[in-house]
Amino acid sequence: MSKSCKGLAMELVKCLSESDCVKVEKRSFRECAGEKAPSISSECVGLRETYFNCKRGQVDMRARIRGNKGY
16 A cells, blocks of 8 residues: 555646745755645645545554555
């Protein structure tokens, strides 16, 4: 189950690498992912929320039995 969020993580990294936060402002992925700046597209914000829910589902005992939803 540790790989169930890997696809989301890769898409999030790809989205952040194409954002102005990383390209123009030359900031790290961690800094850009942790903020709600206008330099990050709404698609990246949505991916970040989905990734967070996926990771949270890995530690939730109810979800661990059934597996993560979606992706």
